[in-house]
Amino acid sequence: MNDPILEMRGVSKSFFGIKALRAVDLTVYAGEIHALMGENGAGKSTLMKILSGAYRPDPGGEIRIEGKPARIEGPLGGRAAGISIIYQELSLAPNLSVAENIYLGREVSRSGLLARGTMREGVGPILQRLGADFLPSTLVAHLSMGQRQLVEIARALHTRSKILIMDEPTTALSAGESERLFALIRQLRAEGLAIIYISHRMDEVYALGDRVTVLRDGRLVGSLDKQDIRADAIVRMMVGRDVSSFYKKDHDPEAGKGHPVLTAIDMADGHRVKGCSLTVHAGEVVGLAGLIGAGRTELAHLIVGAAPKISGRLELEGQPIDIRTPGEALEAGIAYLTEDRKALGLFLDMSCLDNINLAVLGRDARLGWFLDRDKARERADRAFAGLSIRAANVGVPAGGLSGGNQQKVLLSRLLAIAPKVLILDEPTRGVDVGAKSEIYSIIDNLAKAGTAILVISSDLPEIIGICDRVIVMRSGHIAGEVRRTETAPLTQEDIMALATGTEHLDA
Amino acid sequence: MPDNGSTPAKAATADGLAAAQATKRQRVRLLIRAAGMLPVLLLLCGGFHYLSDGRFFTGQNLGIVLQQAAVNTVLAAGMTFVILTGGIDLSVGSILAASAMAGLTISKLPELGALWLPVAVLTGLGFGVINGALIALLRLPPFIVTLGSLTAVRGLARLLGADTTVFNPSIPYAFIGNGSLTLVPGVASIPWLSVIALLVILVSWLVLRRTVLGVHIYAVGGNESAARLAGIKVWAVLIFVYGVSGMLAGLGGGMQAARLYAANGLQLGQSYELDAITAVILGGTSFVGGIGSIWGTLVGALIIAVLSNGLILTGVSDIWQYVIKGLVIIGAVALDRYRLQGSART
Numbered sequence: 138m139n140d141p142i143l144e145m146r147g148v149s150k151s152f153f154g155i156k157a158l159r160a161v162d163l164t165v166y167a168g169e170i171h172a173l174m175g176e177n178g179a180g181k182s183t184l185m186k187i188l189s190g191a192y193r194p195d196p197g198g199e200i201r202i203e204g205k206p207a208r209i210e211g212p213l214g215g216r217a218a219g220i221s222i223i224y225q226e227l228s229l230a231p232n233l234s235v236a237e238n239i240y241l242g243r244e245v246s247r248s249g250l251l252a253r254g255t256m257r258e259g260v261g262p263i264l265q266r267l268g269a270d271f272l273p274s275t276l277v278a279h280l281s282m283g284q285r286q287l288v289e290i291a292r293a294l295h296t297r298s299k300i301l302i303m304d305e306p307t308t309a310l311s312a313g314e315s316e317r318l319f320a321l322i323r324q325l326r327a328e329g330l331a332i333i334y335i336s337h338r339m340d341e342v343y344a345l346g347d348r349v350t351v352l353r354d355g356r357l358v359g360s361l362d363k364q365d366i367r368a369d370a371i372v373r374m375m376v377g378r379d380v381s382s383f384y385k386k387d388h389d390p391e392a393g394k395g396h397p398v399l400t401a402i403d404m405a406d407g408h409r410v411k412g413c414s415l416t417v418h419a420g421e422v423v424g425l426a427g428l429i430g431a432g433r434t435e436l437a438h439l440i441v442g443a444a445p446k447i448s449g450r451l452e453l454e455g456q457p458i459d460i461r462t463p464g465e466a467l468e469a470g471i472a473y474l475t476e477d478r479k480a481l482g483l484f485l486d487m488s489c490l491d492n493i494n495l496a497v498l499g500r501d502a503r504l505g506w507f508l509d510r511d512k513a514r515e516r517a518d519r520a521f522a523g524l525s526i527r528a529a530n531v532g533v534p535a536g537g538l539s540g541g542n543q544q545k546v547l548l549s550r551l552l553a554i555a556p557k558v559l560i561l562d563e564p565t566r567g568v569d570v571g572a573k574s575e576i577y578s579i580i581d582n583l584a585k586a587g588t589a590i591l592v593i594s595s596d597l598p599e600i601i602g603i604c605d606r607v608i609v610m611r612s613g614h615i616a617g618e619v620r621r622t623e624t625a626p627l628t629q630e631d632i633m634a635l636a637t638g639t640e641h642l643d644a
Numbered sequence: 645m646p647d648n649g650s651t652p653a654k655a656a657t658a659d660g661l662a663a664a665q666a667t668k669r670q671r672v673r674l675l676i677r678a679a680g681m682l683p684v685l686l687l688l689c690g691g692f693h694y695l696s697d698g699r700f701f702t703g704q705n706l707g708i709v710l711q712q713a714a715v716n717t718v719l720a721a722g723m724t725f726v727i728l729t730g731g732i733d734l735s736v737g738s739i740l741a742a743s744a745m746a747g748l749t750i751s752k753l754p755e756l757g758a759l760w761l762p763v764a765v766l767t768g769l770g771f772g773v774i775n776g777a778l779i780a781l782l783r784l785p786p787f788i789v790t791l792g793s794l795t796a797v798r799g800l801a802r803l804l805g806a807d808t809t810v811f812n813p814s815i816p817y818a819f820i821g822n823g824s825l826t827l828v829p830g831v832a833s834i835p836w837l838s839v840i841a842l843l844v845i846l847v848s849w850l851v852l853r854r855t856v857l858g859v860h861i862y863a864v865g866g867n868e869s870a871a872r873l874a875g876i877k878v879w880a881v882l883i884f885v886y887g888v889s890g891m892l893a894g895l896g897g898g899m900q901a902a903r904l905y906a907a908n909g910l911q912l913g914q915s916y917e918l919d920a921i922t923a924v925i926l927g928g929t930s931f932v933g934g935i936g937s938i939w940g941t942l943v944g945a946l947i948i949a950v951l952s953n954g955l956i957l958t959g960v961s962d963i964w965q966y967v968i969k970g971l972v973i974i975g976a977v978a979l980d981r982y983r984l985q986g987s988a989r990t
Contacts, residue, residue, distance in 0.1 A: 463873045467874075480870070482873070495876075502856050506857065
């Protein structure tokens with residue numbers, strides 16, 4: 138192989154005496170896709186921030202770019218050294234046009250006036266090369282998440298970056314958009330870029346990675362070449378132990394058969410959901426699959442009264458029930474775990490204790506008003522023990538926890554009401570491998586205890602791993618259902634066929 | 645539930661140690677945050693005592709400071725509720741004037757005179773609830789709604805007295821405006837106005853920290869969408885906080901009326917909202933909502949009162965008092981920002 142484009146040797150970083158990164162080596166070659174994996178807190182983002190210039194590494198390590206020692210300093214340092222980072226949360230200004238975003242910070246001006254025309258022409262060829270289907274003058278606010286990602290990539294190419302770092306780029310993308318992104322990433326590889334690809338998702342690493350490097354607790358665990366990339370090997374490297382059964386499904390769906398808990402009939406909101414009906418039985422885990430934008434989250438919002446419906450009715454344990462607000466849903470025993478825990482779920486400044494107890498404060502209160510602090514404390518302690526939430530104590534603000542622990546705190550709030558129906562929207566998004574497996578086992582135990590569970594997920598292996606049957610949505614309709622049988626397991630192909638509308642093509 | 649029993653003992657102790665350390669750090673941080681502006685207040689007191697040749701820490705002067713802080717403390721307590729939800733109430737000065745006018749007018753009626761104080765408080769509550777309803781039910785921005793009522797209620801205050809000053813030298817319960825509660829006869833007493841202010845602070849603390857409603861107020865300020873999805877009746881919380889702010893402005897109006905035996909719809913309570921907001925901000929309550937405490941607000945209100953009093957004691961001219969007060973506010977908040985930034989890393 139040719140000389141490496143990026144070489145990191147013995148790079149460390151500590152914060153106030155705590156080592157976030159310990160003597161990590163990383164070698165990346167031009168024209169390769171280098172997957173970087175590790176649980177949350179393993180040091181991936183610290184490493185990335187060193188490459189971007191946001192953090193300065195501890196003395197002693199060495200970073201070479203194209204063989205020359207590089208000093209990356211300040212937020213623009215990474216870009217100057219030819220490194221661009223595309224963050225999970227995209228860093229575009231939605232109120233500006235595509236061209237203005239690409240030129241942000243390096244605007245072209247003519248005698249002090251902004252040269253909009255020149256800028257538009259300047260980005261044209263790059264957008265074309267990326268196969269963009271929008272104009273340089275389009276406002277970013279009008280673009281989909283996938284299109285925004287293209288703008289980020291265009292910005293990186295425009296600064297002539299040689300190394301492109303992507304942090305979980307498919308988190309907000311639909312399956313189709315992800316496929317297009319993968320094709321583009323392969324094209325960039327062919328053009329000679331080095332791509333560092335950070336992801337939690339095994340299927341993506343399979344599909345893309347030429348090499349995988351795994352970090353754990355700030356240390357380099359090792360690298361695997363393409364032919365050695367296997368899920369169990371990577372998981373073992375990430376968590377440092379064998380994960381015998383990653384997905385846990387011990388509950389017996391037959392147990393609750395014939396006892397429908399939640400029945401939704403003809404739900405519609407007039408935009409994204411067009412007459413959907415579904416039933417979830419006691420003790421059953423039902424998947425709700427579909428492409429992003431198929432209306433799964435919107436349907437869940439209709440069921441719990443978080444959005445106004447124009448038609449549809451609900452039955453809970455056979456009785457008609459009218460739900461107009463999420464509060465009424467909770468009272469009836471229907472709990473919904475949002476897909477966006479930071480924006481719609483948690484109160485990041487409030488303690489874990491308050492976050493966990495929020496839904497039952499009124500029920501527990503003394504004289505109807507006064508907090509029962511002992512009961513709240515007890516409940517929070519139980520949740521911490523039962524769901525193995527890792528934080529210093531129940532009093533710390535929820536915002537300081539890792540993604541997996543935040544998710545467990547939010548889940549504890551819902552479990553506090555002892556729900557009959559639990560709707561989980563992307564329950565393991567942004568959650569590390571260890572916590573993922575714990576969440577699966579919580580779901581499994583709830584099903585065993587008779588809870589009716591509906592899981593919305595874009596992670597097909599996850600849906601197949603934990604669900605008894607899968608309802609598939611496509612553009613606002615229920616496209617069909619895939620069942621697990623004695624002889625035939627659930628397959629990604631069957632689900633994708635329904636989700637994309639190609640199920641009749643095989644026949 | 646996942647079985648955690650197999651965790652090696654060594655890892656458990658290491659975890660425990662780290663947790664204990666984190667708890668300790670957490671405690672220190674909380675202490676710093678809770679102390680907030682208290683050191684600034686104490687420094688100001690000490691400084692003025694020195695600069696005024698020992699005239700600050702006298703029983704009489706401290707009584708004056710407490711009395712001067714009282715009305716603003718009451719307004720700022722209400723403002724704390726509002727700002728904790730991420731809102732703002734610009735109308736408290738006008739509501740204070742209108743409530744004082746309504747109270748004084750009633751106090752002159754022979755058969756209803758004794759009811760003047762409840763009337764003042766209820767007048768304030770009424771205006772506050774209207775503010776809250778407009779904000780919660782019509783989803784109008786708090787700044788706009790209360791900016792509107794700042795003007796409109798001021799007009800109503802003037803209408804109530806036909807644009808004159810209403811006097812009542814024999815107003816019932818006048819003692820709350822000028823009397824003092826004797827703690828130790830001949831040695832220590834505390835103005836009734838300050839007693840009321842302290843009670844308001846205590847009840848506010850009770851509501852904010854010990855009731856379900858209090859948690860809901862912090863939740864709405866912390867993340868309104870999440871609060872709605874968590875089943876909190878956001879509209880009810882909003883009506884409540886603006887109602888409280890209005891009601892306490894009404895109480896403030898009653899306190900002023902009792903103190904002055906008079907009220908003027910045009911002049912009373914002019915720009916009081918600014919002092920109330922300043923006290924809340926000095927007290928460390930976040931302007932975007934969700935973070936803050938009523939004790940901080942009390943300290944903030946005291947800082948404002950001590951500044952006014954101390955600058956007079958040291959003979960600083962009226963014009964320079966404005967400049968210095970403004971600079972202290974900016975400086976104090978800048979210090980606070982800096983202090984919190986240092987501890988924000990987790």
